[in-house]
Amino acid sequence: MQEIHASQVRPPFYRDERVLGIFSQLLVVLIVVGMGLFFYSNMITGLREKHNVAISFSFLGQAAGFDIGESLIEYSRERTYLRAFVVGLLNTFQVAFLGIIFATALGIVIGVMRLSTNFLVSRIAAFYIDIFRNIPLLVLLIFWAQAVFFKLPRVAEAIILPGPIFLSNRGVAIPWGIPTDSWNSYLIVLGIGVILGAAVAWFLREQGKRTGRMPLITLWFLVTVAAVGLVGWVILPQPMTLDQPFLEGFNTQGGKILSQQFMALLSGLIIYTAAFIAEVVRAGIQSVSKGQREAATSLGLNPAQTLRLIIFPQALRVIIPPLTSQYLNLTKNSSLAIAIGYPDLFAVAGNTILNQTGREIEMFTLIMGTYLSLSLLTSLLMNIYNRRIRLVER
């Protein structure tokens, strides 16, 4: 009987699978680190010898000296570059946040319409998708700016929509709430409302676990908060007054003014991204096999129950990853704002600040880092959600 030692025979090191694996990993690390060091030292020497500057972010503390068209926080040209940077960041954040919400809503509607058995409805959705998916975003944005919002009539001839909403060459004026002295007390009342709502939601959840019929928890949460809010509104002396815009002389007074640039950018981003989201939603719903719908139907579930309990939960798994990509695209695409004069992060930091200070390395590090952080944050949130709804197999 021959003894077997096959596993103990060691091959020469240059044929050893494990040694080769470790060696190739090391090689890659060395190349990457080496190239990184080379470029970095090259940049530093270049900066020092040719321009006699070292990398430093201290210029951010200097006065900016330029105006910004619109800002969510208080800003003037005496404030620092850092403040200007934050103004741009908040403007980007604002347009991306609203854009994501509206594009998702519009995209879901169009995506579901696309699958309608009604020929007309489905063709309208298909037409929308075909048009807006195939026009470059930059063209769309400039169209919305130059052909629509910048062409609005003078204030005296403003287009008035119910609300009232005034559309004019000064922007879009919408009614807006103005907090009064009792506003802070009202915020406390709202806080109590949220706590009560959470309690109601918890109670319903527990009850749902017992009966197996999950009520619409989010709805009841919102109803509770709204009810408490309403009671607080009646008890407190007017926590907020409604400020409606009105025409006065050559301008609109009151309300909140949304600039033409902001409206053009937001409209363009929503309409463009919604076309992609619609296709994502359609693909998700279609990915659920026909048999699922048939099984639900033969069990007696109605179409609404089938969509809510069977189709959507399964479609979500397919929808979430590409939807995340669309959210990232929308956020990054908002940097095209520079083409229509909306002061977003890139327009403020990558154009104005950069031109004034000549700090390319520092500014691009900041800008890229900021966009990267925004995107990673979005991905993180979506990934957490995706993990929660994953399918269990084997």
Add this chain to the structure above:
Amino acid sequence: MSENDAVEEIIICQDVCKWFGDFQALKNCSLRVQAQEVVVIIGPSGSGKSTFIRCINRLEEHQAGDIIVDGIPLTRDVRNIEQIRSEAGMVFQQFNLFPHLTVMENITLAPIQVRKMKKEEAQETAMGLLNRVGIPEQADKYPGQLSGGQQQRVAIARSLAMSPKIMLFDEPTSALDPEMIKEVLDVMQELAETGMTMLVVTHEMGFAREVADRIVFMDAGEIMEVGTPEHFFTNAQHERTKLFLSQIL
């Protein structure tokens, strides 16, 4: 026909026709099934067997002829369609369990959502049914964690949870590995013995011979021959029936 006969005959199909575009899938199919009867439908693939039983709970719409289930005419009236669906359970070739729900949730979903049953009650019923199909220990698993045979038994339990009067089986064992076919057929046989009215599309001739009260042979969208298993396997009349049986046996 008197009123009593109508109650006795739980499924009545009269001259049912169905087209897919220009292709006629069902040609004047007529069949009467009595309560507690087990009818097995056989025939070559593409002969319209599945289409026929899918018409009975309106997964497909028939375009001509009459279908009456337990006295309820199957028309465009959604209330009738709903009632018929609640009387007829269906088991599919591909199981079609809901992959995002546990076995227990798969079975209790419809009783809770459609019949408005209490959760405890639905779960109790579900456990009873899982015992009946022999896999009570799988209640908390997801369908993806079960074998094909186990999945199909869950699918049968899921249909039974709605306490249907009729069970429709659309090739319930065709997607199973050979060693799992028997466990599903055993459950079906046990169900037949309890007096369930069953309409079964299958290629399992052993099952047909042993369990069926009558066998229906379909070919090219037509019902060619109906008879007892004895009649079929010893004394088939039609040439096409004989040809089919000679190929399959």
